[in-house]
Amino acid sequence: MKLDPIATLQLQLARLPGIGPRSAARLAFYIIKTSQAQGKNANLAEDLAQSLLDVQKEVRLCRECQNLCTEEYCSICRDPRRDQSTLCVVEAVPDMQALEKSGTFRGLYHVLHGVLAPLEGVGPEELKLEYLLDRTKNKSVEEVIIATNANVDGDATALYLASLLEPQELRITRLAMGVPLGSELEYLDSATLSRALLERKDMVNT
Numbered sequence: 001m002k003l004d005p006i007a008t009l010q011l012q013l014a015r016l017p018g019i020g021p022r023s024a025a026r027l028a029f030y031i032i033k034t035s036q037a038q039g040k041n042a043n044l045a046e047d048l049a050q051s052l053l054d055v056q057k058e059v060r061l062c063r064e065c066q067n068l069c070t071e072e073y074c075s076i077c078r079d080p081r082r083d084q085s086t087l088c089v090v091e092a093v094p095d096m097q098a099l100e101k102s103g104t105f106r107g108l109y110h111v112l113h114g115v116l117a118p119l120e121g122v123g124p125e126e127l128k129l130e131y132l133l134d135r136t137k138n139k140s141v142e143e144v145i146i147a148t149n150a151n152v153d154g155d156a157t158a159l160y161l162a163s164l165l166e167p168q169e170l171r172i173t174r175l176a177m178g179v180p181l182g183s184e185l186e187y188l189d190s191a192t193l194s195r196a197l198l199e200r201k202d203m204v205n206t
């Protein structure tokens, strides 16, 4: 038996984060309505479907920093003008984009794609921390700026990372105050982020 396509679309949309059944229904009906009408959104369903297939096919992780990109290495890793000696560790790609927008940071990044959450089964292996350690060991990295979010999970991850990196005798820093407690980088304005970077604090006394 074939499932009702309207119900199926609602179910698929409800799988997205932050979308409950009511929002899913509203979005589904909007897509259906505009796709049957004339106007600027007439091709919405087709464009959306194509876009979803394109990202699935073309987007991958940068081999160096785990950023999302369409080539083997992302544009930041490929840029020879970036400072190879500083590595900024972030939880997610939007955090990296926020830092890039602030224009203060000229080094390289490392994207964790999460934070440590042992109760949810996210440990050092899931975050591929070994790979990060290899990266700092083998490249000419002198400072690691840990820019995980200023909340409980972000702080716990930062402390764990600092302890892992400590034997490598690097400068290990954390974004300074100015990042309000509990806040997520992605939503901070550029001026606040710039200040947090410039006033970053050493996590380990070397």
Ligand SMILES: [Zn+2]
Binding pocket: 062, 063, 064, 065, 066, 067, 073, 074, 075, 076, 077, 078
């Ligand atoms: Zn990269």
